[in-house]
Amino acid sequence: MSTEITLLVNGERRAVPVDDDDLLLDVLRGLGHTSVREGCGVGACGACTVLADGHSVSSCLARAVRYDGAALTTADGLPADDDVVEEFVAARAMQCGYCIPGFVLMTHELLAENPDAGEAEIDAHLEGNICRCGTYLEIRTACVNAARRRREAAHTEKESA
Amino acid sequence: MTIDSRSAVSAGVADRGSAAFEGRAVGESWGRVAARSKVRGELQHAADEALRPCLDVVVTRSTRPHAEILGVDAARAKAVDGVVDVVTGADLHALLGDAIFTGPAFADQPCLAVGKVRYVGEPVAAVIARGRAAARAGAEEVAVDYRELDPVHDVDAAVRGAPFVHDELRPSVVFGDLAHLRGIRDTNVNYEYVLRHGDPVEPPPGSVTVSDEFWCPPTHHVPIELPFTAAWRDGDRLEILSTTQTPSYVRQSVADLLGLPLASVRVRTAPLGGSFGAKMYDRLEPLAAALAWTRRTAVRIAVSREEAFLLTTRHGAAVTGSMTADADGNIVAADADVRYDTGAYADVGPRITAKSGMVASGPYRIAQAHVRSRCVYTNKPSAGPFRGFGVPQVTWSHESLVDELARARGEDPAAFRRRNLLREGDVSVVGTPMHSADFVGCLDAVTAALDWESPLERPTGRYRRGRGVAVGIKAVLTPTISNAVLQLNQDGSATLLISTVDMGQGSDTIMAQIAAEPLCLPEGAVRVVAADTDVTPYDTITAGSRSTYHSGNAVRRAAEAMRDKLIEIAAARFGVAATDVKITGDGLVSTQTQQKASIPELLHAHFGARGTTLTTEADFRTTWQPYDKRTGRSPQVTEHWFAGAAAAQLTVDTATGRVHVEHLAIAGDVGRAINPALVEQQLTGAAIMGVGHALFDQLVFDEGQIVNGTLLDYQLPSIHDVPDRITPIVVENPHRTGPYGAKGVGETTIIPLAPAIANAVRDAIGIRFTRLPLTSERILDALAAQEEPS
CATH class of the missing domain: 3.30.365.10 (Aldehyde oxidase/xanthine dehydrogenase, molybdopterin binding domain)
Incomplete structure (x- = not known):
């Protein structure tokens, strides 16, 4: 059955007709968000990760119809000066880069929940994402540095308040 | 939990900045090309590109490890809503003959099984449909009638003898040294290499011998980007967009399959999301090409992870x-x-x-x-x-x-x-x-x-x-071949045409650095074009850690030829001998008269126009005995x-x-x-x-x-x-x-x-x-x- 749903994708309101079985992955790719990628189709690699109302979702397992009204974030829609993106670039946290958007969004989710996350929390949060090029050390460094940047920014905000 | 910095480097490193190296590119850790667009997911991989409308292809796979195909009944599949056509190996064999058997060493693999299946998961029929869901539904409905044959699964059992996976060996034409194997029957051993060095002698007194039997299991590459191929006819030409490490090989293979001149086959690539050997030689391309060409339609094959495990x-x-x-x-x-x-x-x-x-x-x-x-x-x-x-x-x-x-x-x-x-x-x-x-x-x-x-x-x-x-x-x-074409743009940027495929190893960055070195170009000045057989010259393969050396040598030669051309142009402008002109980060300089010209000034004056290009090319080949x-x-x-x-x-x-x-x-x-x-x-x-x-x-x-x-x-x-x-x-x-x-x-x-x-x-x-x-x-x-x- 086809239903029209409304998705708030990276702040932009999009009305899309979807069938009940349509995956969020395919709907978002159809809207041009090709940073959302199928790697396994079973929620086991993290390449299709998006944030829905701030929470990470494996879009390859998510039926789009359930996300009517949700605010969705994809890596390509992050602000130009996104702090996590900056730290991934600075740490050289990419080789082929295919899986990296998923790691970036997982990092956002973690730091929103816990800006004090250390290496153990970072590893626990990123354990479901696979980087076959083996860029994990750089990814961890990027995540640690993004957390530090987040804490420093919060501190500066407090000082100036 | 750290990566140590370069904790040891052996002696013998050539001095940086010595006379042999003009530029400041080689030996520097330039940022990876497209780093930011990779992190943001904006880099377009093959399956991300907007294409002309394509029909989706999903194959029906063998459920038997070794069997004769007695018949394929596609009636129910053709009745599925959205299914356009169902094609079998017999159909393609009737149209294309033995050319449908392809492979880099042996021409033994049909893109759809002909007469026999030889493993669980082998493609038997291709369902062409409007949309992947319809193609999948159709593929489920294809009924295949098999007569089972004894299979052989264990490598040592296969060495010992029957059952035989192939009736006879079919070496491809690519390697002349395999020709003597053609037609050999009653064996599963398709190749044997023997090394004999020195004469066997009795172990001397006091010697120690160890021996054992070792086993490495099969594994899978699992690049996170799934294999993808699209193909369509453009008049009397065939165009292919594919996730491949071997565009030059694929062009030849598809040209052989369809009996087309090389110029009538275009194979285009995009940056790969990893590969590790999984995306090379004949993967999805022969089937996509055969269907697009014989059915005069645009097709797309996007496989699932489960199918990718079966490809290689x-x-x-x-x-x-x-x-x-x-x-x-x-x-x-x-x-x-x-x-x-x-x-x-x-x-x-x-x-x-x-x-x-x-x-x-x-x-x-x-x-x-x-x-x-x-x-x-x-x-x-x-x-x-x-x-x-x-x-x-x-x-x-x-x-x-x-x-x-x-x-x-x-x-x-x-x-x-x-x-x-x-x-x-x-x-x-x-x-x-x-x-x-x-x-x-x-x-x-x-x-x-x-x-x-x-x-x-x-x-x-x-x-x-x-x-x-x-x-x-x-x-x-060894032996292999690489080519490079370098265009120096009038504004001092450069465009490098090579068929090396960046799959995460960083070749676009490395080749840009090698091209920049003799020309003293800065980071970011050299753009490497993604392999496209209509545009980029032949390269044997992107594999086996060969690109830095082979493509790198071709690129270095093209860049050095470019430097020599610039020096010649500058010498004429300065009115000095070419030996008096040096290239620096600021452009060309006469050591005799101290006259200077930047690359943009020099090329603008030379051509009398902005936006012009100066081109050089080079090849690099290795030989063996x-x-x-x-x-x-x-x-x-x-x-x-x-x-x-x-x-x-x-x-x-x-x-x-x-x-x-x-x-x-x-x-x-x-x-x-x-x-x-x-x-x-x-x-x-x-x-x-x-x-x-x-x-x-x-x-x-x-x-x-x-x-x-x-x-x-x-x-x-x-x-x-x-x-x-x-x-x-x-x-x-x-x-x-x-x-x-x-x-x-x-x-x-x-x-x-x-x-x-x-x-x-x-x-x-x-x-x-x-x-x-x-x-x-x-x-x-x-x-x-x-x-x-x-």
Whole structure:
């Protein structure tokens, strides 16, 4: 059955007709968000990760119809000066880069929940994402540095308040 | 939890900034090309591109490992809403004849089965439909009538005789040296390489011999980007967009398949989301091309992860090996009998069999060596190239044996290796001399990083600690060809046309640096065009760690020719001899008159227009001397050698059987690092992949069927599997003909990785494992067996 749903994708309101079985992955790719990628189709690699109302979702397992009204974030829609993106670039946290958007969004989710996350929390949060090029050390460094940047920014905000 | 910076670099590094290097590009860790768009996911991969409307293709796969196809009933499939057509192997064979049998070494693989199926998962019929869902639904409805044949799943059973996977051998036309195999019947052995070096002699008194039987299971590459191919007719031409490492090969293969001139086939690539050997030679392209051409339609094949597991695998390999050392601790004899399980289709297995056979006794000075290496058909998915090209499988054997030999002599395994390793100028058992392959330097670097000489703290309780080391050798693919076309734009930027495919190894960055060096161009000035056979010139393949050396040399030559052209133009403008003109970061300068002109000024004046281009081109080819059929030896079997080493310190939890790697040091002699940061990422990334192969990564088969072919079941290294500490070490002994001394690096550290870890486990708990991977179950079983009173 086809239903029209409304998705708030990276702040932009999009009305899309979807069938009940349509995956969020395919709907978002159809809207041009090709940073959302199928790697396994079973929620086991993290390449299709998006944030829905701030929470990470494996879009390859998510039926789009359930996300009517949700605010969705994809890596390509992050602000130009996104702090996590900056730290991934600075740490050289990419080789082929295919899986990296998923790691970036997982990092956002973690730091929103816990800006004090250390290496153990970072590893626990990123354990479901696979980087076959083996860029994990750089990814961890990027995540640690993004957390530090987040804490420093919060501190500066407090000082100036 | 750190990556150490370059903690050791051997002597012999060419001075940076010396007269030989004009620019400031080579040796610098320029940022990876497209870094930010990769992080944001904006980089377009093949399946991300907006294409003309395509029909989707999903294949119906064989449910039998070995069977005759009695009939295919597509009636129900054709009735599925959205299904446009159903095509069988018999249909394509009627149209295209035996050309539908393709492959890089043997032309034995049809894109859809003809007459017989040879593995569970083989494509039998292609369903063409509007939308992937309809194509999938249709593929479910195709009914195939089989008459089952006896299958053969085990490599050694297949060596012994019937049943035979193929009625006769069908070598392709690509390699002339395989022609004598054509038509041979009643065998599953499609290729045999034999190495005979020295005369067998009785082991001298006081010598020690070790021997064992080793097994490496098949594994899968699992690049996270899934394979994708689209194809369509453009008038009398065929266009293909594909995830491939081998666009030049695919163009030739598709032209042969359809009987088209090369100019009528366009193969375009996009950056790959990883590959590791999975996306090369004939994958989805022959089927997409055959359907698009014969059905005059645009088609797209986007496979699922489960299907990707069936497209190609890494060869499982059995090795029966022995090694003998004399009383003085010199290795005097080595023997290896290698059987590669190539599955139902040979792919490039015969080449893997020969190239790995050459190094099956390791990087050692050995008086007498004998190797027999065979490529064997079985009723399983085809095995093909995988990072390391079969060499990790034989390294698993020789580095385990060398370790046992050292222990049997009561000697330190590193010291024993050091005495026996090949040095610069030494001739290996295959007959080719060593150059720019510093095995000793790599061994010294990794053992120093682990503080090998100091005593190890060895707890006696639940957790046992050990250290292990291993060394690896591999020959670069030879002979091969690379071409480069360089356009210098009037504004001083440059466009580089090569068919090297960036799949994450960083070739776009490396080639930009090599092009920038002679022209003194800054970071970001050189744009590398994605391989497109309409635009970019021939390149043999992007594989086997060959691109930095081969494409790099072509690029360097094109850039040097460009520099010479600029100097000529400037000399005419300045009214001085060309020998008086130098190129600098600011442009061209006359050393005599001090006149200066930037590249934009010079080209604007030269052409009288803005936006113009100046073009140069170059090629680079390597040659070899084919190995002697009887001895397997050749004075020039390869253009150069790769040398690498790994050392691991780890603990084994005797309660759970789990291995915890505390420190992993890896080193590779890369000749010269064009971009040290990218080299370290390749060394480290290959090592992490190797940790998976050592501890858990394997394809599991039951009666020829893959039983763990999903990412829920197939274990890959995650962030938890990364060693506590990794030390990548770049060893640099410039190669005399490498571009700025450079060689490749992509495979170097995966080769010795698994034996380094197994040797450390041996050191920790006293158990020699001969079968990979070292799963916790396998370790617990071995510990239990060790405790049993004998």
